[in-house]
Amino acid sequence: VVFMENAIDIWNDLRERFSQGDLIRISELQQEIYAMKQGTRSVTDFYSALKVL
Numbered sequence: 095v096v097f098m099e100n101a102i103d104i105w106n107d108l109r110e111r112f113s114q115g116d117l118i119r120i121s122e123l124q125q126e127i128y129a130m131k132q133g134t135r136s137v138t139d140f141y142s143a144l145k146v147l
Contacts, residue, residue, distance in 0.1 A: 104141060108145075111145070
């Protein structure tokens with residue numbers, strides 16, 4: 095996130111990371127992403143957690 099200038103850059107990065115793969119893994123990732131909550135984490139910490147998926 096530190097190197098990203100705006101939200102669209104973050105979403106584009108995520109799309110590129112997850113654009114390829116099998117359908118089962120894609121479904122698992124979608125479930126994990128939907129279940130994640132930012133809570134008290136900073137945007138940087140939350141984005142970092144998303145990248146680890």
